[in-house]
Amino acid sequence: MNHDRSRDLYDRALSAIPGGVNSSVRAIRPYPFFVQRGDGGHVVDADGNRYLDFVNGYGPLLYGHDLPDQVQAAVQSAVSEGPMYGAPTEVEVDLAEFVARHVPSVEMTRFVNSGTEATVSAVRLARGYTGRDKIVVMQGGYHGAQESTLVEGDVEDHGPSTAGIPEEFAEHTLPVPFNDFDAIHEAFEAHGDDIAAVLTEPLLGNSGIVMPEDGYLETLRDVTEDRGALLIFDEVITGFRVGGLQCAQGKFGVTPDVTTFGKIVGGGFPVGAIGGPAEIIEEFTPSGDVFQSGTFSGHPVTMAAGYESLKYAAENDVYEHVNELGEKLRRDLTEIIHDQAPQYTVAGTDSMFKVMFTREGPDATEGHCEAGCEQRPDCPRYDYCPKNAADVADCDTERWERLFWPAMKERGVFLTPNQFESQFVSYAHTEEDVETALDAYREAL
Known part of the structure; x- marks a missing residue:
């Protein structure tokens, strides 16, 4: 992907806005991409790159970028x-x-x-x-x-x-x-x-x-x-x-x-x-x-x-749609990490989801929470799933931010840029979008 326009905009922003951003979480290294417009479940940046958007403005965009x-x-x-x-x-x-x-x-x-x-x-x-x-x-x-x-x-x-x-x-x-x-x-x-x-x-x-x-x-x-x-x-x-x-x-x-x-x-x-x-x-x-x-x-x-x-x-069927897609994402992500990174934890509910880079996991996978951690005591992952913010901070947060996030971005998937903020499914997302995201996870993980 070419990011020349975003880099130039960030150069200008550094001279006019502290840190070049108006919210600290947007300060992505080495520089953020600048969004030009939204399009359904996607955003398009200043260089014309198109991304599946699971940030959704950090949550407010229940309908994505196309309002009913x-x-x-x-x-x-x-x-x-x-x-x-x-x-x-x-x-x-x-x-x-x-x-x-x-x-x-x-x-x-x-x-x-x-x-x-x-x-x-x-x-x-x-x-x-x-x-x-x-x-x-x-x-x-x-x-x-x-x-x-x-x-x-x-x-x-x-x-x-x-x-x-x-x-x-x-x-x-x-x-x-x-x-x-x-x-x-x-x-x-x-x-x-x-x-x-x-x-x-x-x-x-x-x-x-x-x-x-x-x-x-x-x-x-x-x-x-x-x-x-x-x-x-x-x-x-x-x-x-x-x-x-x-x-x-x-x-x-x-x-x-x-x-x-x-x-x-x-x-x-x-x-x-x-x-x-x-x-x-x-x-x-x-x-x-x-x-x-x-x-x-x-x-x-x-x-x-x-x-x-x-x-x-x-x-309308808004919650049915977003919750079904959210469950599919979490369920399939659970299977992906079992195969590729069994120490990691899938979390979320309804239309929220996140893969947390926990450092340890159980040997057994049978009987696990199938669509995101439910804090269920009989789940083999129970002792390994984060119970509070300190547990999340102990995850491999640098790997998530410095390696995983850029890899997903290069595959056209826009996630919240660190281990901590939630990700969201919108009404504009489709089953095809979910499959595209899952393929990107398989490659990036």
Whole structure:
């Protein structure tokens, strides 16, 4: 493949944009390819190279790059009527009502502009509602670029994970390992009266893909209820992708107090949202005392895109299609790694997937999870599959990023560029696309 145009664009970008990119994960070495346009389940770069796209904007593109006609029409209509107003519109009410009808935990929703803004607001809401300060998060979990969650360490010894955050900001954040039953109990034994909320993804989607062990989410629900804290599910990634219209909380059967959304709920446009029971969400101003506001919140173009996207999914076979392709990918990838790299782990659910370069695996393959790790204790891989973010970080991440990712790119398959971010199937993908991807995996692995 020729990448001369992308290289020249990156050269220009380095003089105008820090690091040449506007999001750190795009800083692919030696330089990223620059996308010129999307086409269904593909992207085409500035040099005319065409790639199967399993990044899908890091999750929001449920339909790939070809929006259904009714979504496209709604977006164009909203744009033609004016960019924004600084006043409410009917479509934001329509979208809020749709979310409330389908997501188990939600009665009311406040729309914001990004997943980060949603989780920032949810943390502030939890503190205001409970009158407590401390937040429990999962080690290695990601909840956007916010001071309360960019924290590393453990319950008793932790601090900021990046420059620019005062130590005092991190004092009230308590990191625990995902899937560690003892750690969550110990955190509440030590600090329970001061904990406002536990903030977690229902499954880790930004540290490989790590499914919850049986009973773990239920334990979080029980502990928070017992101690008067809130349970916040960050469904920015999983919302309206895992579990269909009920989201991951519906799939796992655990109802949180507060849910944060992003990505798909805005139909591919910038968005975030905080949902939950009216009693809690009405603590936001102007009905309550927890300040929250934003110039672009409830943007009419985003609201139209999100509402029509979710309506289309409700009326058509969208989830059936993407989930079947996702299962086929994971099932066939499991067979490929058994033959070529038996120490590796296939993970994911619904339309999410990832091959994690774990360093060890079992000798036996019979009885394994056939379409992605389910954290099943009777699976021969159980002791080898990542249980938390630290396990994913112990994978052969350099091999994934420096050797495997470029090999897939040269074979025309665009994956998220490191071991950690999830990959996604879209409604625009076909069985032929999946077979093409599987052939590339066979060659690159």
